[in-house]
Amino acid sequence: MPAEEMLKKYAEVAVSVGLGVEKGDRVLLLSPIQLPEFTRMLVETAYEAGAVSVDLLWKDQAAEKARFTHGSAAASDAVSGTSHFRLLAYEMGASYLNVFAEDPAGMAGADTSKIRRFQKANGEYLEPEMAGRGALEVPWCIISAPVPGWNNTVFPDSDPEAATERMWEAIFRSCRIDRDDPVGAWRDHLSELNRRKKHLSERAFSLLRYEGPGTDLVLGLPDGAKWEGGGVSTPEGRPFVPNLPTEEVFTSPHREKGDGHIAATKPLSYFGDLIEGFTFEVSDGRVVSSSANKNAELLEQILATDDGAVRFGEAAMVPQSGAVAAEKLVWNNALYDENDACHIALGQSYSSCLEGASSMTKEEQSEAGLNQSTVHVDFVVGSPELSVFGVLDDGQEEPIISKGEWAFEV
Secondary structure (H helix, E strand, O other): OOOHHHHHHHHHHHHHHHHOOOOOOEEEEEEEOOOHHHHHHHHHHHHHOOOOEEEEEEEOHHHHHHHHHOOOHHHHHOOOHHHHHHHHHHHOOOEEEEEOOOOOOOOOOOOHHHHHHHHHHHHHHOHHHHHHHHOOOOOEEEEOOOOOOHHHHHOOOOOHHHHHHHHHHHHHHHOOOOOOOHHHHHHHHHHHHHHHHHHHHHHOOOEEEEEEOOEEEEEEOOOOEOOEEOOEEOOOOOEEOOEOOOOOEEEOOOOOOEEEEEEOOOOEEOOOOEEEOOEEEEEOOEEEEEEOOEOHHHHHHHHOOOHHHHEEEEEEEOOOOOOOHHHOOOOOOHHHHHOOOOEEEEEOOOHHHEOOHHHOOHHHHHHHOOOOOOOEEEEEOOOOOOEEEEEOOOOOEEEEEEOOEEOOOO
């Protein structure tokens, strides 16, 4: 374990920058059972920041796997107690902090069709929470920390203890915890991201064009599209940061406007398994065919989750010079992979990325171009060879990302 001082700094950044905890807040914390000391530190830090209640749900990947290897068919269609508790906490206005860390191969051998049924049933039950988080109604934040299994997939040449230490060090650098003033470093970084999202929103692009190895894709944007990223706020003005680390500025593309093909540049770690070497063919905003070198069946099951799972809900810009990419690792972790390079997401849109969406019904949001789904699955498309252009109504193009780096100054 790293020095207690570093863990405390990390906890303070997660609570004060990530969630922006204020006096009287309720907090729901999800965390792996392998991280008791750090989890307790998060709880203590939230109370010190003024939280009136911090409720804890432990996560155990092996116990979760037992549902699909030892449970009956009905077990895969059940809405779990965890989902019930999450929805209740959301309805009570609790902030949500999730320590997302798992063995990428932790579900190996489990029936993937059962996993998808469980994900679908629980995704439908948690749809109000997902939509609320997409609308930024309550503060939420996802962070990560080293756990066995994951550490050695990132540092396969190290013994378990050394891999854990190397993982902590990489996380601390990526999350700016190694700085003299981590909170101040985050304020400066978020200020830059906020300037970038303001610039992109003001440009009012109608299309995004992607160009790179295996990728030639155009995504349309809804009228009134906005860009988010870095620091965001609830409708009442409560600041928070959904992802720590974060290097992205993102928007939601039009659900019916997209054509071309795109190749993922990193594996997708999904529910304890890795999908590798995959591509999509896209027509009218819809994935019409896909291929993968590994776990193609799992990819097909994700796409078959519901009608919105074959359409896109997010397009995010991430420079190769960011703090996560600087580690030059294959993270095998969705949070870190998506902040390592530009990415796109299948599934649910962020309603905060459309002007006026908060006053629309779901049907009106769909008509305006936002996608609806019980899943939101990010996959990485960025690399030092990727370029992304914003296209104006008159057809003029402006570079946003050029060969993996920001192509404009703010």
